[in-house]
Amino acid sequence: MSRALYRKYRPSTFEDLLGQDAISHILREAARQDRLAHAYLFAGPRGTGKTTTARLIAKIANCETRRTDKKFAAKGEPCNTCRMCTEIDEGHNLDVIEIDAASTRGIDDIRDLKENVRVAPASGKYKVFIIDEAHQLTKDAWNALLKTLEEPPAYVILILATTESDRVPATIVSRTQQFHFKHVTLETLVGKLKRIAKEEKIDISPEALELVATSAEGSFRDAESLLGQLVSFSGEKVTLQNVESMVGKVGFDKLYAFAGMLIDKDIAKALESLSSIYDGGYNVVQFTKDLIQYLRRAAVLRYNPEMKTLFMRELMSDHVAKLEAHAKSFQDKHIALLKALMAAYGQMKYSQFPIIPLEVAIIESLK
């Protein structure tokens, strides 16, 4: 695999941008009508499509096919084949300037930026500045940008991307069109991973892919890089065990089975199973954390079945069905178990024998 998966599979159209439907819709409409804004603020968690969308806008702004073919322009997408689109994809188009705010903090950098804004585009219609990690800009940099935002030259499009939008000054925010990127659902993540696995001929089971997606916590980039790492580590055939040992977490089925023993108050079976998990070299501290999370969801569902809609975003739908069954058997006694597990978790992290606090918690709360 010569190129990182997350680069290779970066969406090249709004059509391929997943889980951000409202944003895609508005921007495509703006592109159709040729009414892009001069300043955008993209806020939201890691790996959800901010930089990707910024590049889509850059391509749309300067795509040559869009300029010559009105019918194509009405699609609201870049062509991805003209010279401008290709250069932007390859990262060497002179009219698209990507700035990493984390490393562009000095006075000189800002002076360069200010001067650069004043120079008309080299070959495109627009000059697009993409400022990544914008929350890291200095006060001087913000002041300089504010000047540009107040009177942007007609050819300038400024896109600020950040994971921490509350660190962007209000004076800046109010001069931009804002979009809030969301964590995507687990099923959306798994869907894309499946497609990549198929195209890359990676042999990996659905459960293993689900665990990859679960540990990426809503970030496409993390999920895709993890898949890449797994392949370079274990080759084209990736087993659930490979994933478990790389991420240090167990797959859903193991968690479900274990939680079932606790809900049935089957202490003997739970202890035996726990010991085999421990002997299998799994990280019991992480296991306890996942278990607490699982039981917490069961408890919440027991007392508020409506919360299902939220869990449908974080879990696979067949897993939610299993969780619901557990929620039905959840009783007040299990609240004691949940409390005991949390106390045990605190002790385990510092213990020489991490399994013992967990065993004690199970015995004491369920006996």
Ligand SMILES: Nc1ncnc2c1ncn2[C@@H]1O[C@H](COP(=O)(O)OP(=O)(O)OP(=O)(O)O)[C@@H](O)[C@H]1O
């Ligand atoms: N909405 C999405 N649909 C499909 N793939 C996506 C999406 N968002 C991100 N990806 C995948 O993740 C990779 C990284 O995305 P991107 O650089 O756009 O994230 P980001 O939001 O800018 O994250 P960061 O805040 O860490 O910079 C992309 O190359 C792409 O493969």
Ligand SMILES: [Mg+2]
């Ligand atoms: Mg980014």
Ligand SMILES: [Zn+2]
């Ligand atoms: Zn093009």
